[in-house]
Amino acid sequence: QERFPADLHLPRVTDFNRHLGFAMPHDFSDIERLDIPAIEGAIKRYGSRGNEFIEHELAALDTGLEAWELLHPQIRDACMTQYENGLYxxxxxxxxxxxxxxxxxxxxxxxxxDVLIRGAVGVERRQLGFSANEDANEKSITEGMKLVLQGLYKGVRNPASHGYDGFP
Structure with a gap:
């Protein structure tokens, strides 16, 4: 690690060294499968910082689709006409x-x-969940998505339905 630039943070170097130290067959598998790809990725990102790096990362995310093509078909059908007419x-x-x-x-x-969302979405039986809700992480996912739904209702639907004109 001391041979690398100070601002180059390589992931899995400790794991890599440990795997080399133990040198068991499964350690070499982990080196090939996990350690080397992580280190290579960090080096590649370090070497292409700046605008080139940003452009590279954005290009990697480019799906070739327009934003509306990523919407669920029911959502697209429900709102595309208004969107195309500038009625955002x-x-x-x-x-x-x-x-x-x-x-x-x-x-x-x-x-x-909000009454609907609080009653319908959650981790209790007979509520909609966004995961299996079997452990704390899965329950957090469902509770987080519940908050997202409440935010959509309170921040978009409710003001828009009551004539709020502050939206662009």
Whole structure:
């Protein structure tokens, strides 16, 4: 590590050294499968910092799709006309309303808004979950997605439905 530049932070160097030290067959497998690719990636990123690095990373993320193509087909169908006509508030509201309608359909509930989300989404039996909800991490995922849904309702659908004009 001391031979490398101080600002080059190589992942898995400690693991790499440990694997070399033990030198068991599975250690060499870990070196090939985990350690070397992680170190190579860090070196490549270090060597291409700056604008080239940013352009490289963005190109790696490019799917070749337009943003609307990444939407679920039901969401796209519900709001594409409004979006194409520049009615962005209406498009956002339509997407969130569809989401709320789908939550009602999945759960059989007739509530709306925050009451619907708090009652329908969660880690309890008969609630919609975003994971198996078997351990603390999975429960955190579901609770986090519940907060995202509450934010969509409170931050998009509710203000848009009550005539708020502060949206661009």
């Amino acid at each position: 508030r209406d498009a956002a509201r339509a997407g969130v309303e569809l989401l709320m309608d789908e939550i009602c359909r999945f759960t059989g509930r007739r509530d709306d808004g």
